[in-house]
Amino acid sequence: MTTTAKPSAKTKVLDAALAVIRTKGYAAATVDEICRVAGVSKGSFFHYFVDKEALAIAAAEYFSMGAAAMFDAAPYRKEPDARARVLRYVDLRAALLRGDFADFTCLLGTMVQETYATHPAIREACDQHIRLHADDVAQDLEAAKRTYAPDAPWTAGSMALFTQAVIQGAFILAKAHDDPAVAAECIAHLRRYLETQFPDPAHH
Amino acid sequence: MTTTAKPSAKTKVLDAALAVIRTKGYAAATVDEICRVAGVSKGSFFHYFVDKEALAIAAAEYFSMGAAAMFDAAPYRKEPDARARVLRYVDLRAALLRGDFADFTCLLGTMVQETYATHPAIREACDQHIRLHADDVAQDLEAAKRTYAPDAPWTAGSMALFTQAVIQGAFILAKAHDDPAVAAECIAHLRRYLETQFPDPAHH
DNA sequence: TGTACTATACCGACTAGGCGGTATGGTGCA
DNA sequence: TGCACCATACCGCCTAGTCGGTATAGTACA
Numbered sequence: 001m002t003t004t005a006k007p008s009a010k011t012k013v014l015d016a017a018l019a020v021i022r023t024k025g026y027a028a029a030t031v032d033e034i035c036r037v038a039g040v041s042k043g044s045f046f047h048y049f050v051d052k053e054a055l056a057i058a059a060a061e062y063f064s065m066g067a068a069a070m071f072d073a074a075p076y077r078k079e080p081d082a083r084a085r086v087l088r089y090v091d092l093r094a095a096l097l098r099g100d101f102a103d104f105t106c107l108l109g110t111m112v113q114e115t116y117a118t119h120p121a122i123r124e125a126c127d128q129h130i131r132l133h134a135d136d137v138a139q140d141l142e143a144a145k146r147t148y149a150p151d152a153p154w155t156a157g158s159m160a161l162f163t164q165a166v167i168q169g170a171f172i173l174a175k176a177h178d179d180p181a182v183a184a185e186c187i188a189h190l191r192r193y194l195e196t197q198f199p200d201p202a203h204h
Numbered sequence: 205m206t207t208t209a210k211p212s213a214k215t216k217v218l219d220a221a222l223a224v225i226r227t228k229g230y231a232a233a234t235v236d237e238i239c240r241v242a243g244v245s246k247g248s249f250f251h252y253f254v255d256k257e258a259l260a261i262a263a264a265e266y267f268s269m270g271a272a273a274m275f276d277a278a279p280y281r282k283e284p285d286a287r288a289r290v291l292r293y294v295d296l297r298a299a300l301l302r303g304d305f306a307d308f309t310c311l312l313g314t315m316v317q318e319t320y321a322t323h324p325a326i327r328e329a330c331d332q333h334i335r336l337h338a339d340d341v342a343q344d345l346e347a348a349k350r351t352y353a354p355d356a357p358w359t360a361g362s363m364a365l366f367t368q369a370v371i372q373g374a375f376i377l378a379k380a381h382d383d384p385a386v387a388a389e390c391i392a393h394l395r396r397y398l399e400t401q402f403p404d405p406a407h408h
Numbered sequence: 409t410g411t412a413c414t415a416t417a418c419c420g421a422c423t424a425g426g427c428g429g430t431a432t433g434g435t436g437c438a
Numbered sequence: 439t440g441c442a443c444c445a446t447a448c449c450g451c452c453t454a455g456t457c458g459g460t461a462t463a464g465t466a467c468a
Contacts, residue, residue: 009444025318027231031428041445042429048443052428101320109376113317114229116305116379127380154393161377161386162393166366169373172313173365175320176331182365189358189366193397213418235454247419250455 010048012038017059022102026056026111026122056111057125063107064129071136082143083198087191089137093167094187097180105175109168134160148198159197166190214252216242221263226306230260230315230326260315261329267311268333275340286347287402291395293341297371298391301384309379313372338364352402363401370394 007015016038020029031052035045049055071077076088096104112126138160145156167190170183211219220242224233235256239246253259275281280292300308316330342364349360371394374387 023321025229025231027229028318028322030426032426043432043446044444046429108380109373110317112380113314113376114232116382117227118232123380123382127382130377130380154396158389159393162370162390165373165377165387165390166370167373168376169313169369169371172317172372172376173334173369176312176316176327176334178320178327178331183369185362186366186369189363189397192358193393193400196397196400234452236452245419246421246455247457247459248417251416251418256454 009038009040009044012040013045013048013055014059014062016040017055018063018107019102021056021059022105022107022110025114026119027114031055053119053121056115056119056122060108060111060122060125060129064132067133068136071133082140082146083148083200085140086137086144086194086198089140090163090187090191090194094184094191097174097183097187101171101175101180104180105171106168109171130164134164137163144198148200152197154197159194163190163194213242213244213248216244217249217252217259218263218266220244221259222267222311223306225260225263226309226311226314229318230323231318235259257323257325260319260323260326264312264315264326264329264333268336271337272340275337286344286350287352287404289344290341290348290398290402293344294367294391294395294398298388298395301378301387301391305375305379305384308384309375310372313375334368338368341367348402352404356401358401363398367394367398 013034016034017029020034020037023029031042031045034055035042038045045055049058071089071092074092076085076092079085079088098104108126108130112123112130115122115126117123134157138156141159142156145152145159166186167183170186173186174180174183217238220238221233224238224241227233235246235249238259239249242249249259253262275293275296278296280289280296283289283292302308312330312334316327316334319326319330321327338361342360345363346360349356349363370390371387374390377390378384378387
């Protein structure tokens with residue numbers, strides 16, 4: 001994709017919003033700072049977004065669409081076996097833990113923590129996009145379940161949400177300890193759980 | 205304990221801070237609102253806390269100590285078998301998902317998300333207290349591992365952090381979907397994982 | 409016992425600055 | 439000429455934090 005040819009002011013604001021909000025949260029992210037980081041005037045900002053809350057909702061969608069495009073284009077998608085696809089998805093999530101926290105942590109999880117009670121529209125947007133991604137994961141899980149664990153006592157949807165919970169929680173612990181390695185360990189446990197729930201006949 | 209006889213202004217502020225920060229996050233929680241909820245003047249607030257950041261750090265400790273006392277007094281602590289103790293801890297975490305989100309979600313996870321980059325002292329306090337609790341869990345896990353899974357490829361410490369990650373992530377998903385049941389499902393998966401990692405000879 | 413002094417707990421009006429948001433006007437392109 | 443886009447100056451409110459002060463209780467000493 002990389003539509004870096006002519007980044008419009010709107011796109012620059014959205015990119016800046018991702019960076020700033022992921023670093024300091026929604027409430028502490030000021031419109032002025034987002035404009036400064038975007039290299040855009042306040043007039044431009046309010047030309048595209050009626051208020052700060054609207055930016056947050058747009059940023060949630062922007063983040064979600066970007067992530068979806070990225071996962072959709074990832075090589076693991078071509079893996080024919082559903083079980084392997086699930087595990088490779090988890091491996092990809094672990095491999096993404098590089099660079100600053102603002103580069104790999106989840107905007108949705110960060111925002112919803114502090115807005116769920118005060119900004120219902122933001123909460124709703126975060127929920128929607130988290131579930132959009134979880135549904136993608138659930139499709140692979142469903143396929144893998146049919147083949148490898150047809151009688152498992154959980155649904156693919158529930159397992160998909162669990163994967164997202166582990167990832168979100170891993171981000172929190174990593175931020176707290178200031179070390180992405182903590183998140184990697186958590187994802188390793190998630191992988192082990194999935195392996196046990198989808199017993200591989202080849203390794204039996 | 206229940207020293208509810210004469211709640212000092214300081215204690216009232218700390219209780220109010222827990223409620224307000226868990227509802228709207230650190231940045232959006234204003235000193236004025238915390239004072240209002242506490243029924244205390246602003247003068248009292250700054251008599252006990254040099255600034256808002258100091259309150260956050262004190263609140264982290266207050267929350268942590270309260271939680272530690274609660275878990276320490278919980279009946280599952282008397283369970284002689286370490287494996288059962290671990291599982292009953294998880295069951296307790298699930299049982300606690302009652303009432304408003306501000307009643308059962310974690311202050312530390314909420315605060316660290318939005319302060320890790322901007323308030324190092326708060327980040328440090330959250331990390332310290334998360335790990336304090338994780339260390340308690342790790343002790344039971346270590347004992348269970350010795351008996352039920354001596355050759356498992358993970359450490360008790362790593363597994364303890366994983367349990368906390370699942371719980372933190374479960375809170376995020378529950379807030380996003382506005383339904384604590386989501387968190388309960390996640391914790392059920394965590395329980396299943398622990399069961400597989402500590403194979404029970406009785407059920408074999 | 410009474411009195412002077414000190415320390416601690418607490419109060420609420422106030423300030424200075426930062427905040428989200430607005431008003432107005434300029435610029436480039438159809 | 440009109441419109442989309444962008445810039446700057448500005449506004450009013452809200453914020454964390456300050457400051458001068460009061461109430462209460464304990465202590466020292468005659």
